[in-house]
Ligand SMILES: Nc1nc2c(c(=O)[nH]1)N[C@@H](CNc1ccc(C(=O)N[C@@H](CCC(=O)N[C@@H](CCC(=O)N[C@@H](CCC(=O)O)C(=O)O)C(=O)O)C(=O)O)cc1)CN2
């Protein structure tokens with residue numbers, strides 16, 4: 001009999017209980033013990049769900065107060081020195097200081113977890129980093145599960161992945177660690193201690209996650225696996241090495257050679273990798289088959305899964321484990337909380353499976369394996385049959401096709417992806433029209449999403465206030481945002497995005513081919529969640545989505561008002577997407593919908609339009625050999641969305657959270673007139689590539705980090721701008737924050753922007769002086 005398990009379960013709670021408890025604690029509205037109770041109840045509930053579904057273990061160690069990487073650092077005691085915390089005495093509030101910063105200390109940097117929309121806190125490595133043991137939370141959670149008599153499997157992030165994901169920093173004395181792997185002996189010693197302790201606590205299996213194996217790994221990293229796992233396998237529980245997010249068949253020999261007890265393979269992202277492994281599978285070794293998609297919400301094709309699993313089961317028997325492709329962290333918790341409505345009707349709902357439903361799929365597969373179809377109990381048979389019917393209906397549904405969209409795709413011409421003129425001509429036309437000062441100041445789009453705004457939207461959704469009341473409340477907010485920007489003296493204004501719940505969900509709600517949920521939350525970082533909309537059919541824009549809001553905002557000011565849209569790649573990347581057609585096709589459909597919106601904005605007198613693409617880099621495949629194909633269609637989709645306007649209309653784009661330097665030629669190929677990017681947290685390091693590459697168009701490098709409540713000083717922003725001037729010509733340089741301001745409050749926002757505008761003014765004055773001096777000479 002095969003076993004069933006999950007690599008991890010969402011921790012946020014089906015009703016975002018953890019988010020609510022965290023934010024209440026941070027506000028000071030509740031005590032630490034109340035937060036701890038919520039955490040404990042959530043863990044218990046999630047373990048019980050795993051048991052009830054029929055899984056063979058509960059997974060312990062997937063819980064984190066903020067982030068699983070930070071939890072690992074807290075466990076090992078590898079706390080960045082600059083915080084001056086004693087690792088073995090780290091408190092929960094210290095932990096939150098690491099994650100969120102304080103008045104005096106920058107928070108740890110946050111970045112994307114592989115190609116997901118989840119963000120982890122980046123370990124900071126220096127030659128002084130120690131790993132001498134930290135908090136006991138993992139052991140306490142384990143005891144908690146054991147007390148409940150659950151069979152347990154513990155999950156840890158693997159040592160090589162942990163090292164790889166960190167960033168090397170200078171010490172206080174400015175010396176730099178040469179290579180993260182120089183820390184390996186210390187890390188391994190720490191992991192050995194953890195494993196020994198887990199063994200003492202009676203743990204039989206530890207799942208050790210090494211997702212870096214699905215990247216293009218340099219040889220020094222690959223070579224570190226065998227010696228590392230030789231050490232780790234001594235005096236330790238059994239180790240299941242988990243790989244996910246891609247195929248690892250290039251490393252099959254290496255993986256075979258490791259002294260481990262099992263391997264998990266992602267059979268969704270790496271469908272064809274099995275053969276490389278099963279040929280000479282080591283006797284006694286477990287194969288955990290990641291057969292249920294942990295990154296998407298479609299109900300599985302159980303018959304097809306079974307077909308793939310049968311031969312494995314035949315070969316491996318009880319050594320076959322059945323699992324989701326990766327942790328279920330990336331999907332919402334429970335479809336059963338969704339009431340059917342026009343946003344998610346019964347038919348579309350029957351096509352879906354969230355984390356809870358996926359547990360059930362795993363259990364079903366387990367019970368069907370090795371049993372004759374006729375011998376299956378009637379309930380299992382019924383569930384297989386239901387799944388089959390739903391899948392069949394989805395395939396044949398008329399709702400997934402839209403002829404208008406299909407025809408427009410066919411009719412696209414090359415010229416549709418080109419602006420009328422080259423950048424030099426466009427920017428001249430735009431300069432003449434707008435007459436902006438040197439170093440124009442602007443913001444990225446959103447202003448604080450206050451409690452009042454959210455409550456008003458919630459009341460509207462519940463039907464407690466009518467359309468007109470809601471409209472007026474949002475208009476009041478827009479008026480307020482415009483007034484504030486005028487007062488601050490910003491040059492290019494935005495309407496503030498008050499009417500949007502989220503930059504992706506908002507558009508999904510207005511497009512055909514999309515469904516959306518009430519509780520389909522997925523953790524993005526810390527307590528912040530997103531509710532990715534679900535693309536099930538051809539994407540079509542029945543009517544304008546943003547025009548009246550932008551038009552209203554423009555009517556309040558004589559300054560340029562940027563229209564604000566979310567780009568095709570980001571719309572795709574941050575939604576749950578169809579698995580029945582290529583991503584590129586869906587992206588192009590979205591691009592066409594956006595193109596119409598862009599043109600309608602232009603006709604309505606909106607002369608600057610920003611098309612955000614923060615997920616452009618995130619969508620890049622993990623393996624370099626797949627980059628070009630992605631970048632080609634992604635750039636094309638952006639250009640289809642943006643190129644339908646006249647030269648005078650200024651197209652902006654925005655990207656954040658990214659390592660841009662490896663894709664600069666493609667960013668340039670997007671040919672936006674202005675790009676605003678996140679650069680402040682890296683101290684403008686990210687900008688250097690743009691300079692070296694001679695990035696041709698206008699750039700606004702972010703001058704302050706909007707993720708922190710800290711108010712940036714004029715001086716520090718001036719300094720960053722001077723750095724920017726070294727690589728970007730003055731005429732091309734804009735001044736703006738790193739990203740949108742929706743997560744900040746008003747007082748912070750005003751203070752920060754005031755300082756930003758002052759910094760820009762000081763710099764302008766300096767340049768004017770320089771010019772006068774040059775003329776005088
Ligand atoms: N999709 C997406 N991905 C992204 C980003 C993004 O903006 N969108 N930004 C980057 C960083 N990620 C972020 C992700 C989430 C949030 C965020 O603020 N999320 C909000 C939820 C936003 C939302 O959907 N809000 C809804 C529903 C809000 C809500 O909870 N309403 C209450 C009632 C209102 C109240 O009393 O507060 C309820 O329903 O009970 C709305 O405004 O309408 C949160 O977790 O708090 C910020 C940044 C990267 N990835």
Ligand code: MET
Nearest residue numbers: 444445446612614740741
């Ligand atoms: C994550 S990128 C955010 C861009 C969006 N226009 C905003 O300001 O919120």
Ligand SMILES: [Zn+2]
Nearest residue numbers: 614656739740
């Ligand atoms: Zn951003």
